[in-house]
Amino acid sequence: MVAPSMIDTGMIETSITDVLLQPLGIYVIALGAGFLIPLFCRVSRGSAILVFFAALAAMVLIAGLNLLTIINGAPAIDIETAGIKPPFSINLRFGLFEGGFVLAVNTIALLGAWHYLPKLKQQASALLLYLILVMGINGMVMTRDLFNLFIFIEITSIATYALIGMQRTGNVLAAGFKYIMATSIASAFFLLGTIFLYYQTGTLNIDDIIMNRDLITGPIGFIATLFLLTSLLVELKPYPANGWGLDVYETADSGIASLISVGVSAGVFFALYKIIPLIDSYLSSVALIGGITFLASNLIGLKQENSKRLLGYSSIGQMGLLTLALALIMQLDAGSHLPLIIGGLFINHLFAKAGLFWLAGLVDRKAISDWSSIAKQPALVLLFGIFITALIGLPPFPGFWAKWELVMLLASNEMFAWIALILIGSLLEAAYLFRWFSHARQKEPPVEEELSTGFMQRLPLTIAALLLFATGYGMAMIMQVASPAVFMPLVAGFAMWLIDGVHGRLKNIPMLFAVAVGGYLLTSELEGINHLFSYLLIGGGVLVSIAAMYRNDDRKGFYPLLTVLLLSLATLLRAQTSLEFFFSWELMTLSSYLLVTLGRNGIKPALTYLLFSLASAYCILAGFAIAYGATGSLLITSL
Structure with a gap:
């Protein structure tokens, strides 16, 4: 005879596990950990921290498992509450787009918590507020109820304000006060818009409102949608109404500033995406606001000397670019481009900007002129360079592929003015970030200004950098350009970097081998004038490699960069599409710039060289875009 109690216990355990592994488990775990943390804190602070990190890790795991299920073909997960079908109850949705945003935000929240841990562990309330903030962002992304969206926006704003105010300094409290006032005004607009929409449609369910949007008419309908749009745009800090956000970015701890920049903004942006069908008549205005914000923020960023305020301008500019891209894509009814363009720009900004904020927290130097303190920390300089390169949209990172796709989409619809705005804004951003x-x-920082960091402090930054490379390669695979030939310069450069600690001339031999063999493999099948140029470029590259043997010092970074540069010339010759050509051209530009910085007194002229090179590269991109708009083909032979 089977014991009923054993069957019941197993069923209960299975049921609980199933619930926790569903997207709803994110909220259950966050709230449960929120109750447990104060209790564990009474026992020991260490146990409370373990609960905190276990909760964040579980939220990442749940998001990742469910997203993987959807990628493998499962339908979007609709979560109903109270046992009643919507619109009579609140429902959540975890689809491909929601899953990508939630997984990315939860991952960055976990890494950010590690960076922010020295401050977080000082108070149990900080751990609790951090979890509530992350849960609120998840709710903003997944909820399909307009009033519930308002609640999650309020939860996020209050938790953010409380975390900002924990520093209790005059500047921080003033910035926090401006933040809560601005978000309160935005919330009031959102609530009023929600009330008016409910009055006209009789429902708060976003999907039902969209289905019945024909009922949204007259002055009340106009005011309702205008209030919703105004609220979310204020939360995104558009130019010129962004001073309050800049003060927060400048004064708040880097751990909180990073989450506001990439996490809270992600939640608000996704909320805007959800209500886009209700504001289709405003799309041109939304695109204009996003474009002006992107251009103006990067223009003003040129004169910034405070590192975190500079990051604030860059953050606002990037969200402006995302808003511009979203509005134009929806205006063109090109929803199939959303994953590549919006997903790529979002992921790129998320990891790169968070990494830069964390780095600013480690370096702890307000003025950008004081950042020479990391000159003798090659790991930090490398991470710094990776994040800046990604943020600007250079290869091989997600932003490069996303911007290419956006520019080609606009070109195919003859929106050349928007292309010019995007390229000019990108060049301005490159100017102040590379400055x-x-x-x-800068060489030889004063001894008292030298910085020392441990591996565990750099761990979140390192993971963020690796995720940028991984997602960039993933996007290249989606766009079908991830061939070994295209990425050979980077692979060879990475191999040379692994042996960069070897002394002197010993590094020249493998570099000579890599350039000769790699160049031959890349160009052996070329014909005609391309084959002739391969002899000149690869032969010249081999001669340069031999000439580099005249020095026997370490020359850190020289051999990997020279390898990338010389092999990029070979990939230029074999490029069959404009995308492959532009990818190689940008690699050549970046590697040559970094080589110039290695020279004696080469840093200042290198910046001028880079800006002119990028300007020429963007002119090439514009030319390719015009050609694509005319021919509809990326093949170089169609030019």
């Missing part, structure tokens, strides 16, 4: 990087490359 900042130039300060970090």
